[in-house]
Amino acid sequence: MKKPSSDSRFLGLQGLAETSGRTPSHRVAVMLAVLAVLQGCATPQTKEPELAAPAVRELSIFSINDFHGHIQAKSPTPLMPRLPDAQTGEIKPQPAGGVAHLASAMGKLRAGREHSVFVAAGDLIGASPLLSSLLKDEPTLAAIGELGLVASALGNHELDAGLRELQRKAQGECPAEGCAWPGFKGPGFPYLAANLLDAQTGKAMLPSHVIKEVGGFKVAFVGAVTRDTPLVVVPKSIVGLRFADEADTLNALVPKLRAEGAQVLVAVMHEGATHTGGAIDPSYSCPTLQGRGVDIAKRLDPAYAIIISGHTHQAYTCKINGRLLVQAGSYGGWVTESRLSLDAQGKVLSAEAVNHPVLQSVYAPNPAFVALVQRAAELTAAVRNKPVAMLERGAQRNSQAPFGDSPLGNLVADSQLAYAKKRGPADLALMNPGGIRADLTVEPGRSVTMSDLFAIQPFANELVAMTISGAQLRELLQKQLPKGDAPARLLQVSSSLRYQWSQSADGVSQLGDVTVGGLPLDDARNYRLVVNNFMAEGGDGQSVLRQGKERVSIGVDIDAMVEWLSENPAAANQIQSGRIVRR
Known part of the structure; x- marks a missing residue:
């Protein structure tokens, strides 16, 4: 029947x-x-x-940020996902990332979602390992483009070599001598930066947004780069550019986006927050979340359905005033999936997010991307594999409380001071912690190579020796102390410099005793200081260093490290934290 x-x-x-x-x-x-x-x-x-029943449709927005050219699979680092070990249950960093594993992860994750799209929040390139940087990051852009990325916010490191060089690569243009990556045709996706303006005319220098149809909806992805770019990029790379406030710029675009038919607005910005909680917060409350990303989220027009962030290399899924603010860590170790349920008009009915770890043990490498990485390895092998020194131990870049210096920070600063002393008088060296990008890892029976050292200092910055007064040095050290409950990111110091600092209950930091060469700092005396050109030009807010006199370029930072370790293979054994002490 x-x-x-x-x-x-x-x-x-x-x-x-x-x-x-x-x-x-x-x-x-x-x-x-x-x-x-x-x-x-x-x-x-x-x-x-x-x-008729209301039409509810789900959209999945996958996102990454701060990939920094890490196309090669890496061993676990503190920045990788910290998860229970399969054998012991111990919480520790797991092997994750690498573009071949990322490709497999994206394929599997998107296969289960009928309506999905893939975007990025900037710094896909720049500060990259030699495998990518020696080839001008062209293999990274080619690989990411093959993953189906529709757009990326501009990151500050995309401007390391200047806007024109980024535009060349984004458009797939090759210089007269040819592209570094054979057959390079560009990434196939645009960089977005609504708030990157010509300093004189106020004209936008890059597209502000793209509108894509996803699941029957017109979705606008609107990009912004951190307004603090001048603090973290060598000034000569951003001459003639102005960086407007992110929230103000994106808010002003809402009428234009609506006029173009956009039903769903997504903010993709290279600015974020700091977070001490887990990569996934089921409650989305994230009580430890703080920083500029939170401030921007609070000021951003409610028309934006979600905020995808970057820059701070954090992994979080949080809500600010009921709206998702997410970030996917760094180096391809995580992929964020933000899932929106929408009504027929594109109104968000519910929003959820999860950070998927790109574990190498879970996602087998995609063969096509394995071949791409192998090709890059072959083209760069001669430089990358050059041995430097056989070391007994490595050095960590994380500071060890209650100290403000780290073993690796000390090692880098010592190398620069020793390098400078061979070429003229020098009293001390300072190194910005943001310029130290990886730990110095040592494997038994294997020499440390150029590739290992370049991973630590990938910018090839010039070292500059200058003269400053004791009073200026005191001012510099005082200004870089943390304010309130902000995390301490103190300048790393050579062995010739020691100082103490304290912080009162109301969050006011105060410099204490300072010695140079074992003697108390003399405000009236001149000292010969060594820093990289980024700092010398006022980077990281070190405006005092612009006052330095008798400037001389003495070489490249990576050369200083090579020379120091080659001549002192026991240097890492002798480095101890404690040059900076919080009282």
Whole structure:
């Protein structure tokens, strides 16, 4: 017997049709007669309108940030996902990332989502390992483009070599001598930065947004770079550019986006927050979340459905005033999935997010991307694999409380001071912690190579020796102390410099005793200081260093480290934290 319809309005007709008469023609005639009677009896007052169920559709927005050219799979680092070990259950960093594993992860994750899109929040390139940087990051852009990325916010490190060089690569143009990556045609996706302006005309220098149809909706992805870019990029790379406030710029675009038919607005910005909680907060409350990303989220127009962030290399899924603010760590170790349920007009009914760890043990490497990485390795092998020194131990870049210096920070500063002393008088060296990008890792029986050292200092900054007064040095050290509950990111110091600092209950930091070469700092005396050119030009807010006199460029930072370790293979054994002490 045919199964009756679940709609009661049709049960009587179907039953009557199935029991009346002995032939199909009889059943049809009966049905037509009954329908005619019902139609004749119906009145406008008694007819019930059929109400269509609201159309709810889900969109998945996958995102990454701060990839920094890490196309090669890496061993675990403190920045990788910290998860229980499969054997011991111990919480520790797991092997994750690498573009071949990322490709597999994206394929599997998107296969389960009918309507999905993939975007990035900047710094896909720049500060990259030699495998990518020696080839001008072209293999990274080619690989990310193959993953189906539709757009990326501009990151500050995308401007390391200047806007024109970024535009060349983004457009797939090759210089006269040819592209570094054979067959490079560009990434196939645009960089977005609504708040990157010509300093004189105020004209936008890059597209502000793209609108893509996803799941039947017109979704606008609107990009912004951190307004603090001048503090973290060498000034010569951003001459003639102005960086406007992120929230103000994105808010002003809302009418234009609506006029272009955008139903769903997504903010993708290279600015974020700091977070001491887990990568996934089921409550989305994230009580430890703080920083500029939070301030921007609070000021951003409610028209934006979600905020995808970057820059701070953190992994979090949080909500600010009920709206998602997410970030996917760094180096391809995580992928964020933000899932929106929308009504027919594109209004967000609910929003959820999860950070998926790109574990190498879970996602087998995609063969096509393995081949791409191997090709890059072959093209750069001669430089990368050059041995430097056989070391007994490595050095960590994280400071060790209660100290403000780290073993690796000390090692880098010592190398620069020793390098400078061979080329002229020098009293001390300072190193910005943000310029130290990886730990110095040592494997038994293997020499540390150029690749290992370049991972630590990937910018090839010039070292600058300058003269500053004791009073200026005191001012510099005082200004870099943390304010309030902000995390301490203190300048790393050579062995010739020692100082103490303290912080009161109301969050005011104060410099204490300072010695140079074992003697108390003399405000009236001149000292010969060594820093990289980024700091020398006022980077990281070190404006005092612009006052330095008698400037001399003495070489490249990576050369200083190579020379120091080659001549002192026991240097890492001798480095101890404690040059900076919080009282």
